Amino acid sequence: MHGPFELVIFDCDGVLVDSERLSVRVEAEYLAELGWPLTEAEIVERFTGQSDEYMDEAIEAQLGSRLPGDWKEQFHRRYREAFAAHLVPVDGVVEALDQITAPTCVASSGSHDKLRFTLGHTGLYERFEGRIFSGYEVASNKPAPDLFLHAAARMGAEPARCAVVEDTLYGLMAARAAGMRAFGYAGGLSPPDRLEGEATVVFDDMRDLPRLLADGRA
Numbered sequence: 219m220h221g222p223f224e225l226v227i228f229d230c231d232g233v234l235v236d237s238e239r240l241s242v243r244v245e246a247e248y249l250a251e252l253g254w255p256l257t258e259a260e261i262v263e264r265f266t267g268q269s270d271e272y273m274d275e276a277i278e279a280q281l282g283s284r285l286p287g288d289w290k291e292q293f294h295r296r297y298r299e300a301f302a303a304h305l306v307p308v309d310g311v312v313e314a315l316d317q318i319t320a321p322t323c324v325a326s327s328g329s330h331d332k333l334r335f336t337l338g339h340t341g342l343y344e345r346f347e348g349r350i351f352s353g354y355e356v357a358s359n360k361p362a363p364d365l366f367l368h369a370a371a372r373m374g375a376e377p378a379r380c381a382v383v384e385d386t387l388y389g390l391m392a393a394r395a396a397g398m399r400a401f402g403y404a405g406g407l408s409p410p411d412r413l414e415g416e417a418t419v420v421f422d423d424m425r426d427l428p429r430l431l432a433d434g435r436a
Contacts, residue, residue, distance in 0.1 A: 225375035230326035267386025310424030363396035
């Protein structure tokens with residue numbers, strides 16, 4: 219099928235907001251305190267692109283009874299403090315959004331509360347208000363295709379005519395499983411070779427995205 223994309227679906231963390239580096243730093247510091255020292259590279263490999271629930275379950279399985287009762291609240295507080303102090307839009311994404319003419323939406327593994335905070339703090343929430351979808355709305359999160367298929371259905375777009383902009387392997391796996399064209403942003407923590415795959419364009423400058431979307435018509 220040929221023609222312009224009916225919908226461009228954006229992940230949030232690492233694609234719209236530059237949160238991944240902050241998150242991984244917080245996770246490495248706090249996990250070490252809890253008794254599970256992981257390098258930032260190991261955290262990226264294990265958890266980046268997965269849901270909060272997935273990470274929580276892994277931590278509980280690893281540390282079990284050694285976890286303090288308020289450990290989840292501690293994580294959330296530390297994330298919020300780091301984001302409030304340092305979170306900004308991904309470099310070039312505002313310019314890209316200004317040039318993209320196709321309908322857009324957000325589909326993220328994060329909760330709606332988290333999305334309201336991160337998108338609101340960076341001035342992006344109003345651009346997507348009413349078109350924001352959370353992994354908590356579907357049965358299976360990424361790398362399953364459910365979230366992207368849910369977003370396409372809610373937006374009235376055919377999956378084969380959708381583009382997905384992601385920065386993690388799990389997100390791109392979900393896009394491919396949904397039968398959508400995938401655009402892998404390699405300007406963050408994931409190395410380019412980790413993002414490569416079938417029906418996937420890998421790029422490292424968000425300012426190139428409008429041109430790549432035009433060139434990679436559905």
